[in-house]
Amino acid sequence: MKVIRLSKSSIGKDEKSAVLNILDKEFLGMGQEVELFEKEIADYIGVTPDSVVCVNTGTSALHLAISALDIGPGDEVIVPSITYVASLQAISATGAIAIISDVVESNFLLDVVDAEKRITSNTKAIMAVHYASNSENLTAVYSLANIYGLRVIEDAAQAFGCDYNDKKVGATGDITCFSFDGIKNITSGEGGAICSFDKEFIRRVKDARLLGVENDTENRFMGERSWEFDVKYQGYRYHMSNIMAAIGRVQLKRVDDFSVKRRCLMSRYLDRFSDFDGVQDLGVNLKLIVPHIFVIKIKGGNRDNLMNYLREKGIQCGIHYQPNHYLSYYRTGYHLPIAEKAGREMLTLPLHVDLTVADVDYICDCVLTYLSE
Numbered sequence: 001m002k003v004i005r006l007s008k009s010s011i012g013k014d015e016k017s018a019v020l021n022i023l024d025k026e027f028l029g030m031g032q033e034v035e036l037f038e039k040e041i042a043d044y045i046g047v048t049p050d051s052v053v054c055v056n057t058g059t060s061a062l063h064l065a066i067s068a069l070d071i072g073p074g075d076e077v078i079v080p081s082i083t084y085v086a087s088l089q090a091i092s093a094t095g096a097i098a099i100i101s102d103v104v105e106s107n108f109l110l111d112v113v114d115a116e117k118r119i120t121s122n123t124k125a126i127m128a129v130h131y132a133s134n135s136e137n138l139t140a141v142y143s144l145a146n147i148y149g150l151r152v153i154e155d156a157a158q159a160f161g162c163d164y165n166d167k168k169v170g171a172t173g174d175i176t177c178f179s180f181d182g183i184k185n186i187t188s189g190e191g192g193a194i195c196s197f198d199k200e201f202i203r204r205v206k207d208a209r210l211l212g213v214e215n216d217t218e219n220r221f222m223g224e225r226s227w228e229f230d231v232k233y234q235g236y237r238y239h240m241s242n243i244m245a246a247i248g249r250v251q252l253k254r255v256d257d258f259s260v261k262r263r264c265l266m267s268r269y270l271d272r273f274s275d276f277d278g279v280q281d282l283g284v285n286l287k288l289i290v291p292h293i294f295v296i297k298i299k300g301g302n303r304d305n306l307m308n309y310l311r312e313k314g315i316q317c318g319i320h321y322q323p324n325h326y327l328s329y330y331r332t333g334y335h336l337p338i339a340e341k342a343g344r345e346m347l348t349l350p351l352h353v354d355l356t357v358a359d360v361d362y363i364c365d366c367v368l369t370y371l372s373e
């Protein structure tokens with residue numbers, strides 16, 4: 001039986017020849033290809049060329065961002081319970097405490113009312129997660145942050161290419177982190193990027209991705225290395241390689257096509273489920289987002305059975321995500337009722353660029369058949 005994958009990369013001959021080209025040059029590490037990728041991302045987002053720093057994963061982007069803000073032991077960072085565990089690992093890696101907050105029932109984004117109750121004198125930042133590519137709560141997040149003098153780190157791992165206030169996500173925020181892992185809106189194999197207007201912060205992040213070696217980025221972009229240097233901060237080996245950047249540069253050229261395709265598939269799903277009560281969507285504005293995942297809510301406690309049924313029909317599905325405060329390492333002493341309900345009802349159906357409308361129709365037929373019985 002044909003299996004419909006939940007998500008996957010879409011790699012063409014251009015990505016393959018771009019990688020071969022780098023292999024032929026025998027300069028695989030961080031060099032000019034990464035510099036070009038950073039400039040092209042900046043241009044796409046609509047920020048100055050020196051605002052973007054590429055790293056090896058989205059998780060590293062988040063970790064570097066938090067540590068470059070000097071957030072660490074004794075500090076607290078607010079984060080929604082419904083996110084990939086990478087968001088929390090990035091916080092705890094710095095020694096700071098992830099203060100897990102509840103989400104909004106309609107869209108699973110951070111509930112700023114609940115978040116505000118958890119702010120203390122140790123709170124340094126809010127991590128706003130663009131869950132399922134949605135950044136609808138950003139205005140509220142930034143006004144809360146302004147009231148309490150907090151930094152905002154946007155986990156935009158799922159929101160590359162999305163719009164917010166007539167600009168691209170990343171164009172107006174404090175600090176925005178993207179992921180280019182294999183299944184995100186664009187991929188560089190693995191990879192991530194940090195985007196910010198804060199020049200001092202960007203300087204720090206550029207050094208910190210290369211073990212804290214001062215100005216090593218500039219040298220490597222010229223094909224040189226730093227032989228005499230100072231290190232002032234803890235750094236990490238988090239830089240992006242030329243091989244990754246070569247894939248990413250091709251994918252960036254395809255992002256508009258990807259976005260049309262993803263929107264079209266999601267819109268088909270929404271049409272098919274529109275007058276069926278047993279399935280609720282997250283009410284996202286498809287004009288603004290490039291949907292990374294398609295999440296629905298299954299009412300009536302049927303989610304797990306439906307998942308098994310779909311698996312038997314050759315359809316992979318997922319759960320994005322079980323509430324993070326259930327994890328042993330991040331367990332809270334308090335309940336987050338909306339996140340817990342979300343964890344029971346959410347179901348992710350396949351969405352990727354190589355899915356067809358016929359695939360979506362087949363998936364919808366299966367879901368509707370099962371739930372109508």
Ligand SMILES: *Cc1c(COP(=O)(O)O)cnc(C)c1O
Nearest residue numbers: 057058059084086157179180181
């Ligand atoms: C994918 C993802 C990350 C981590 O990105 P990686 O590149 O896989 O390290 C972080 N947060 C969210 C919400 C994600 O979806």
